[in-house]
Amino acid sequence: MTTAATVSEATGGSGDAGPYALSHLDALESEAVHIFREVAGEFERPVVLFSGGKDSIVMLHLALKAFAPAAVPFSLLHVDTGHNFPEVLEYRDRTVAAHGLRLHVASVQDYIDRGVLKERPDGTRNPLQTVPLTEKIQSERFDAVFGGGRRDEEKARAKERVFSLRDEFSQWDPRRQRPELWQLYNGRHAPGEHVRVFPLSNWTELDVWQYIAREHIELPGIYFAHEREVFRRAGMWLTAGEWGGPKASETVEKRRIRYRTVGDMSCTGAVDSDATTLDAVIAEIAASRLTERGATRADDKMSEAAMEDRKREGYF
Amino acid sequence: MTSATEPAEPLSVEQLSATTLLRFATAGSVDDGKSTLVGRLLHDSKSVLTDQLEAVERVSADRGQDTPDLALLTDGLRAEREQGITIDVAYRYFATARRRFILADTPGHVQYTRNMVTGASTADLAVVLVDARNGVIEQTRRHAAVAALLRVPHVVLAVNKMDLVDYRESVFAAIAEEFTAYASELGVPEITAIPISALAGDNVVEPSANMDWYGGRTVLEHLETVPVSHDLAHCHARLPVQYVIRPQTAEHPDYRGYAGQIAAGTFRVGESVTVLPSGRTSKVAGIDLLGTPVDIAWTPQSVTLLLADDIDVSRGDLLVPSKDAPPTTQDVEATVCHVADQPLTVGHRVLLKHGTRTVKAIVKDIPSRLTLDDLSLHPHPGRLAANDIGRVKIRTAEPLPLDSYADSRRTGAFILIDPSDGTTLTAGMVGESFAAPQPVKDEGDDDGWDF
Numbered sequence: 102m103t104t105a106a107t108v109s110e111a112t113g114g115s116g117d118a119g120p121y122a123l124s125h126l127d128a129l130e131s132e133a134v135h136i137f138r139e140v141a142g143e144f145e146r147p148v149v150l151f152s153g154g155k156d157s158i159v160m161l162h163l164a165l166k167a168f169a170p171a172a173v174p175f176s177l178l179h180v181d182t183g184h185n186f187p188e189v190l191e192y193r194d195r196t197v198a199a200h201g202l203r204l205h206v207a208s209v210q211d212y213i214d215r216g217v218l219k220e221r222p223d224g225t226r227n228p229l230q231t232v233p234l235t236e237k238i239q240s241e242r243f244d245a246v247f248g249g250g251r252r253d254e255e256k257a258r259a260k261e262r263v264f265s266l267r268d269e270f271s272q273w274d275p276r277r278q279r280p281e282l283w284q285l286y287n288g289r290h291a292p293g294e295h296v297r298v299f300p301l302s303n304w305t306e307l308d309v310w311q312y313i314a315r316e317h318i319e320l321p322g323i324y325f326a327h328e329r330e331v332f333r334r335a336g337m338w339l340t341a342g343e344w345g346g347p348k349a350s351e352t353v354e355k356r357r358i359r360y361r362t363v364g365d366m367s368c369t370g371a372v373d374s375d376a377t378t379l380d381a382v383i384a385e386i387a388a389s390r391l392t393e394r395g396a397t398r399a400d401d402k403m404s405e406a407a408m409e410d411r412k413r414e415g416y417f
Numbered sequence: 418m419t420s421a422t423e424p425a426e427p428l429s430v431e432q433l434s435a436t437t438l439l440r441f442a443t444a445g446s447v448d449d450g451k452s453t454l455v456g457r458l459l460h461d462s463k464s465v466l467t468d469q470l471e472a473v474e475r476v477s478a479d480r481g482q483d484t485p486d487l488a489l490l491t492d493g494l495r496a497e498r499e500q501g502i503t504i505d506v507a508y509r510y511f512a513t514a515r516r517r518f519i520l521a522d523t524p525g526h527v528q529y530t531r532n533m534v535t536g537a538s539t540a541d542l543a544v545v546l547v548d549a550r551n552g553v554i555e556q557t558r559r560h561a562a563v564a565a566l567l568r569v570p571h572v573v574l575a576v577n578k579m580d581l582v583d584y585r586e587s588v589f590a591a592i593a594e595e596f597t598a599y600a601s602e603l604g605v606p607e608i609t610a611i612p613i614s615a616l617a618g619d620n621v622v623e624p625s626a627n628m629d630w631y632g633g634r635t636v637l638e639h640l641e642t643v644p645v646s647h648d649l650a651h652c653h654a655r656l657p658v659q660y661v662i663r664p665q666t667a668e669h670p671d672y673r674g675y676a677g678q679i680a681a682g683t684f685r686v687g688e689s690v691t692v693l694p695s696g697r698t699s700k701v702a703g704i705d706l707l708g709t710p711v712d713i714a715w716t717p718q719s720v721t722l723l724l725a726d727d728i729d730v731s732r733g734d735l736l737v738p739s740k741d742a743p744p745t746t747q748d749v750e751a752t753v754c755h756v757a758d759q760p761l762t763v764g765h766r767v768l769l770k771h772g773t774r775t776v777k778a779i780v781k782d783i784p785s786r787l788t789l790d791d792l793s794l795h796p797h798p799g800r801l802a803a804n805d806i807g808r809v810k811i812r813t814a815e816p817l818p819l820d821s822y823a824d825s826r827r828t829g830a831f832i833l834i835d836p837s838d839g840t841t842l843t844a845g846m847v848g849e850s851f852a853a854p855q856p857v858k859d860e861g862d863d864d865g866w867d868f
Contacts, residue, residue, distance in 0.1 A: 121715050122645060125438035125517040134707065134719035135678040138659040142732045142773065166707040167719070170672060171664035252508045259507040275505065279841040280535040280756045285770050285832045289839025303519055305510045390467040
């Protein structure tokens with residue numbers, strides 16, 4: 102019999118595991134590459150969701166490494182809310198061009214202009230992304246859709262599979278998920294169904310930032326501290342702009358801020374920050390007592406199950 | 418020694434990146450305090466952030482509870498919060514200065530076996546929780562058996578609720594001895610017993626002041642220090658080919674690389690390799706580690722192998738050292754855990770996914786079903802229902818290079834898929850599973866079964 106008292110001597114207590122141990126970043130990278138290659142091997146028309154945010158930028162970087170020296174065998178898809186940060190759109194287009202990739206854009210503004218979607222009273226367009234996204238998946242017949250969702254982001258996402266089957270309405274049913282055993286991902290699906298694939302499932306926000314630092318990946322400037330005109334709404338600093346802020350009762354002020362997440366301007370909050378370098382950002386996140394979404398996402402605060410409800414409808 | 422609870426000194430990117438990753442799974446019955454243990458690990462390792470804790474405090478207060486219910490940290494779905502149960506495996510992430518952790522939080526409630534199989538399939542360590550007042554019960558033996566079946570390298574027995582037995586050493590020692598004897602017989606290679614109180618926080622993250630008779634590590638210290646690497650020198654090298662990389666560009670007109678994640682062992686440039694199931698041979702001309710040429714690569718690195726000869730290799734093939742090739746066979750004998758609601762029956766036509774290869778297969782026989790309570794074998798049950806563990810014989814349409822699961826958790830494992838709707842039916846482990854299989858029961862013992 103071995104109790105902890107005797108086992109602990111045998112392990113040496115260093116936590117270090119010899120010459121063949123991979124660092125946690127190498128292990129995560131290797132796993133994500135494996136997932137990209139499984140999809141390339143098993144699906145007909147995969148697409149990578151690419152918003153110009155850090156998670157999708159890391160996804161693209163991993164895909165480039167997975168298939169080097171050949172080109173990435175997928176196209177990209179961006180759901181444009183019409184309220185995106187101009188710096189991010191510029192980054193998106195520059196990156197797509199640099200790698201010779203094809204970009205599909207599903208536009209929320211088009212749906213509003215056509216009268217198919219209605220602007221919400223609170224001005225938030227994040228929940229409106231679901232319809233353009235799912236219709237684009239159907240019309241382009243994408244059978245695998247990579248998303249940058251991480252299970253550490255939110256407790257409904259903690260239940261998400263790496264390969265997540267969606268029905269013809271793109272719905273997620275957490276009670277009917279396939280068990281996921283070893284690294285044997287099951288991508289079987291009927292015509293009209295598709296699989297959402299999450300290569301960054303096991304990454305945390307800090308992992309993403311450390312990987313960006315290690316790989317010297319360029320990011321849009323809004324991730325680093327800069328001066329910006331913002332105003333306070335629901336406890337968050339929002340960027341003033343044509344999307345509809347501020348209201349008459351809200352006051353604009355110039356602050357030194359940066360963004361932890363990048364999304365629709367109407368619901369993505371900035372944090373006060375002096376972090377102008379990757380090392381400073383990493384130090385700031387390591388010391389932060391707020392989660393990424395808790396600090397910066399208005400739409401997740403709508404109810405206890407906001408994310409779960411949106412995911413069920415087809416959102417990522 | 419650095420304690421995880423001290424205020425973290427900011428580490429450099431290099432220090433942070435060098436930490437290793439431990440994947441572990443928790444197993445426990447309802448009400449033995451598993452959610453509290455998980456909540457305590459997350460909370461006391463300072464992995465719960467203010468906004469998450471505030472949400473838990475708010476919901477707990479709304480329900481009229483005096484103290485925050487840490488179980489709410491882990492029950493993420495609407496139905497789970499409504500019913501106060503855990504429906505499905507969830508994955509949690511936390512970190513200390515020494516290590517990153519991926520925790521497969523498996524519910525002990527319904528459908529426990531398949532959930533624990535799911536969580537344990539990728540785990541380096543399993544924590545089995547026992548209520549100190551109840552000792553080793555059927556459910557504990559079930560958890561030990563699943564950990565043994567899945568070949569989880571390390572098992573921790575956490576004897577919980579020590580506060581309710583006056584922190585008595587004799588209670589702990591008796592449970593630890595009984596569990597260790599049982600699990601050792603199943604072939605669990607390493608067992609560590611720790612007396613804890615998840616509710617009071619004894620020996621979870623902080624050493625207990627109430628149990629000075631215990632000289633071992635806390636649960637978190639053990640998780641931080643248990644070794645995760647395996648002795649690769651004795652592993653059979655295996656590379657399931659996922660994808661053939663052929664740029665066909667002016668810069669790389671002749672590049673033809675076989676991409677995959679090394680499932681076991683090491684590959685070296687210059688080594689003779691065999692392609693299975695075809696049996697063709699060549700030499701490793703080069704190894705690309707995500708764009709960087711290397712001389713040697715090992716599991717679980719994702720790599721691209723270049724071969725000296727232009728031979729036929731495609732997705733689904735297995736590259737192995739020529740001196741260490743597994744046999745190929747169309748007759749698979751395995752222990753399986755059935756994970757789907759529809760049963761698995763003799764004559765069932767299925768798809769079998771092994772590594773990167775998916776082939777047609779037929780269930781030829783189900784020789785036995787395991788009774789987890791006493792590890793006896795029920796002969797010829799005819800079918801396996803959800804959560805059943807049993808032996809099966811499967812005939813495949815094409816030969817497969819199979820390792821024993823005891824030798825390789827990656828290349829000794831497979832899943833069965835329903836070809837009609839894509840359902841994942843069954844988790845399979847090739848070869849003998851238990852160190853000491855029990856003899857098959859007499860037919861006369863079977864009166865209690867429905868079929």
